[in-house]
Amino acid sequence: MSVREVLGEEPEVAMAEERYRVIGEILSKVFRGARPLTLSDLLDEAFLNRYLGIPIFLTLWWALFRFTFDVSAPLSDLIDIIFSRLGEFASSIIGNEWWSAFVSDAICGGLGGVLVFIPPIFFLFFGLALLEDSGYLARAAFVVDKILRPFGLQGRSFIPLLLGFGCNIPGVMATRTIPSERDRILTICVNPLITCSARLPVYVLIAGAVLGAYASMAVFTMYLLSIVLALLMALIFKALIPYFRRGRRAPFILELPNYARPTLRSTLTHMYERGILFLRKAGTIIFLGIIVVWLLSSHPWGAPLDQSYIATLGRWLEPLFRPLGFDWRGAVALFFGFIAKEIVVGTFAVFFGLGEEAEIEEVQRSIVELGVFTPLTGFAFMAFTLLYIPCLATVGIIYRETNSIKWTLFTVIYGLILAYLIALLIVVIGGLMGLG
Amino acid sequence: MRIPLGLAPENRMVRVVEVRGGRGLIRRLSELGFLKGEWVRVLKSGPSGPALVEVKGSRVALGRGVLMRIIVECVPP
Amino acid sequence: MKEIEVALIGNPNVGKSLIFNNLTGGRAHVGNWPGKTVEKKEGRCIHKGVTMRIIDLPGVYSLTAASIDELIARNYIVEERPDVVVDIVDASNLERNLYLTLQLLELEANLVIALNKSDIAEGLGYEIDVKGLSELLGVPVVPTIATVKVGMEELKDAIVEASKRGVKARVRYREDIEELIERIGNILKRDENLTKKYPARWLAIKIIEGDKEVMRLIEERGLMGELREVIG
Numbered sequence: 001m002s003v004r005e006v007l008g009e010e011p012e013v014a015m016a017e018e019r020y021r022v023i024g025e026i027l028s029k030v031f032r033g034a035r036p037l038t039l040s041d042l043l044d045e046a047f048l049n050r051y052l053g054i055p056i057f058l059t060l061w062w063a064l065f066r067f068t069f070d071v072s073a074p075l076s077d078l079i080d081i082i083f084s085r086l087g088e089f090a091s092s093i094i095g096n097e098w099w100s101a102f103v104s105d106a107i108c109g110g111l112g113g114v115l116v117f118i119p120p121i122f123f124l125f126f127g128l129a130l131l132e133d134s135g136y137l138a139r140a141a142f143v144v145d146k147i148l149r150p151f152g153l154q155g156r157s158f159i160p161l162l163l164g165f166g167c168n169i170p171g172v173m174a175t176r177t178i179p180s181e182r183d184r185i186l187t188i189c190v191n192p193l194i195t196c197s198a199r200l201p202v203y204v205l206i207a208g209a210v211l212g213a214y215a216s217m218a219v220f221t222m223y224l225l226s227i228v229l230a231l232l233m234a235l236i237f238k239a240l241i242p243y244f245r246r247g248r249r250a251p252f253i254l255e256l257p258n259y260a261r262p263t264l265r266s267t268l269t270h271m272y273e274r275g276i277l278f279l280r281k282a283g284t285i286i287f288l289g290i291i292v293v294w295l296l297s298s299h300p301w302g303a304p305l306d307q308s309y310i311a312t313l314g315r316w317l318e319p320l321f322r323p324l325g326f327d328w329r330g331a332v333a334l335f336f337g338f339i340a341k342e343i344v345v346g347t348f349a350v351f352f353g354l355g356e357e358a359e360i361e362e363v364q365r366s367i368v369e370l371g372v373f374t375p376l377t378g379f380a381f382m383a384f385t386l387l388y389i390p391c392l393a394t395v396g397i398i399y400r401e402t403n404s405i406k407w408t409l410f411t412v413i414y415g416l417i418l419a420y421l422i423a424l425l426i427v428v429i430g431g432l433m434g435l436g
Numbered sequence: 437m438r439i440p441l442g443l444a445p446e447n448r449m450v451r452v453v454e455v456r457g458g459r460g461l462i463r464r465l466s467e468l469g470f471l472k473g474e475w476v477r478v479l480k481s482g483p484s485g486p487a488l489v490e491v492k493g494s495r496v497a498l499g500r501g502v503l504m505r506i507i508v509e510c511v512p513p
Numbered sequence: 514m515k516e517i518e519v520a521l522i523g524n525p526n527v528g529k530s531l532i533f534n535n536l537t538g539g540r541a542h543v544g545n546w547p548g549k550t551v552e553k554k555e556g557r558c559i560h561k562g563v564t565m566r567i568i569d570l571p572g573v574y575s576l577t578a579a580s581i582d583e584l585i586a587r588n589y590i591v592e593e594r595p596d597v598v599v600d601i602v603d604a605s606n607l608e609r610n611l612y613l614t615l616q617l618l619e620l621e622a623n624l625v626i627a628l629n630k631s632d633i634a635e636g637l638g639y640e641i642d643v644k645g646l647s648e649l650l651g652v653p654v655v656p657t658i659a660t661v662k663v664g665m666e667e668l669k670d671a672i673v674e675a676s677k678r679g680v681k682a683r684v685r686y687r688e689d690i691e692e693l694i695e696r697i698g699n700i701l702k703r704d705e706n707l708t709k710k711y712p713a714r715w716l717a718i719k720i721i722e723g724d725k726e727v728m729r730l731i732e733e734r735g736l737m738g739e740l741r742e743v744i745g
Contacts, residue, residue: 002745003721006689012459012722016466018686020492023611030646031607033639035493044495048480048488135526142497146485155486155497176571179580251461252486252499255468255574257526258606260633263660266531269539273530273554459723460579467575467612494609 072119083112110290124166129270133262152238164194180250192390195226209364210378289339325377388419442503450508523601525572531659598622604634621712
């Protein structure tokens with residue numbers, strides 16, 4: 001008797017059948033009980049309801065973001081204040097001028113620059129862990145599958161994209177649960193377009209400085225642009241790139257875990273794990289990045305800023321950005337923003353000689369007084385920040401997750417091109433409309 | 437009456453008679469319990485988008501393409 | 514002091530992270546799986562003079578190698594051969610969870626089952642004969658409630674006990690399938706290096722199923738010719 005004779009044409013199905021037969025036999029001896037109508041059923045009745053499903057999803061999503069940003073804001077402010085005081089204190093007790101500046105501006109500024117992101121990141125991860133542990137996150141994937149499908153993505157792509165709003169690193173890592181390699185790589189490629197929490201301070205800074213009453217609308221537009229472009233680029237890649245076009249569409253199969261009452265301990269554990277990962281991966285790079293910016297901007301030691309190494313670099317990059325209306329300062333800020341986008345804010349602060357830990361209002365005042373941006377170029381700068389290369393840490397994680405230089409380069413390059421095109425479009429169309 | 441699972445009415449027990457598709461798909465579905473003779477129940481379904489199906493005591497979301505490949509026997513009430 | 518390697522595995526959302534934390538006290542070392550990009554969580558637990566190195570495997574529903582997570586979990590158990598594998602089973606959803614358990618038994622893993630969420634199962638009115646389940650599977654079964662740390666000491670005892678005892682579990686399949694497994698196993702045993710590295714029973718089942726990775730391995734080993742007749 002051969003395998004074929006015993007088990008037929010589909011032996012793996014016959015084996016699955018056999019396993020379930022054995023399980024059934026065991027359970028018939030040791031298990032008693034019938035599945036009653038549970039709270040799970042009632043919850044699914046509501047959460048997955050044809051009409052209520054999407055409104056509930058949007059409400060929870062909105063609540064999560066309010067929770068993340070509103071509740072964590074005072075904590076971030078506190079950290080900001082602590083490190084700027086610490087910097088002042090350090091510089092007052094250190095005699096040597098260079099060391100004093102190094103400790104207060106680079107070290108304290110750098111640490112502060114990393115640590116202010118801890119509250120929102122941890123709050124976001126707390127909220128997500130709550131949704132995940134309760135079993136809702138898998139349901140959310142079910143609810144949005146229908147929406148994502150026309151764009152070549154699927155329900156499983158949703159969680160990685162959602163995490164991207166916190167930080168693209170866990171976002172890219174979360175694609176691991178997508179069984180189809182094609183869908184997984186596509187989800188990774190568009191993930192950097194999701195505006196992570198590190199980009200928000202840049203929007204706030206620029207919008208607050210030059211867009212006046214339209215500031216919050218401009219920030220909101222960035223979020224909208226982020227979502228629209230992520231979906232649009234997925235659609236375009238799916239249509240144009242042979243790798244994504246090839247092959248059948250991956251079937252959508254998603255096991256939904258039972259609902260469970262999340263416990264504080266397990267939620268905190270999940271939050272901590274993801275948060276620490278972010279800190280390890282991103283924190284060190286951001287910290288080192290800020291130190292490098294400081295070193296380049298304050299050397300040659302004693303020279304005014306516009307003769308520093310950083311200014312030289314900026315002038316060299318400036319022609320590239322002239323069509324977009326960014327000057328050398330904007331160019332340098334974007335250059336260092338590659339290390340980590342939160343450095344963009346710090347870089348501007350350094351330019352105006354305000355130190356890393358300057359109050360945001362001071363930096364904004366300087367932007368206006370020095371005419372770094374017009375409302376139009378400011379808006380274009382925000383869009384550029386949104387779209388161009390994800391930060392260094394994200395590039396690293398994309399490489400590690402795709403295990404391919406090709407896809408990593410692809411993501412970096414298309415991001416740059418897209419950022420340039422969109423920023424140019426904003427400046428040109430705005431110019432034609434007489435804005436500026 | 438034999439119909440694809442995607443067309444089965446909600447909240448009625450139906451019996452799997454055939455699973456079509458590629459090897460990988462059939463294998464995954466069989467692991468979830470979509471086996472010939474198995475009773476399953478569609479909990480949430482609609483004209484488009486995935487449906488929620490109860491199988492082997494757990495809940496699985498299946499996309500439209502998958503739903504059309506699982507053929508079930510539906511006994512009219 | 515004796516050190517043993519203990520791997521935790523289970524379906525997603527069964528409370529695996531909590532059990533990991535309960536056992537290790539939350540102190541974990543996060544590294545990477547060799548050659549892989551997925552993070553690997555490792556912790557330590559000392560119980561009755563035995564140091565346990567506890568490795569958290571990804572949450573999976575099956576070991577078919579359909580996703581990276583499944584492949585990692587499977588390769589780890591096949592290649593690293595941990596002293597004990599703790600399979601965390603959701604007591605409120607036994608049928609689905611035991612599927613992974615059977616696959617772990619095929620791997621001839623030295624299994625201990627943590628029957629987690631036993632409070633929820635009870636709340637649903639389920640009656641589970643724990644002793645009977647343990648006898649039928651041939652592995653120790655420990656009821657736990659990870660959220661309130663119930664059953665943790667018993668679980669540690671069972672792990673230490675299992676590490677001394679070695680594998681003895683074996684769920685038998687239908688007679689004709691067992692015959693096939695044996696015949697394929699006998700052919701495989703001619704390649705000693707192969708069966709020293711991988712459990713013959715598991716290889717045989719995977720060959721029956723036509724598993725891609727295992728078929729490639731068999732091809733490399735030049736055993737395909739002899740097996741062709743059995744496969745049919």
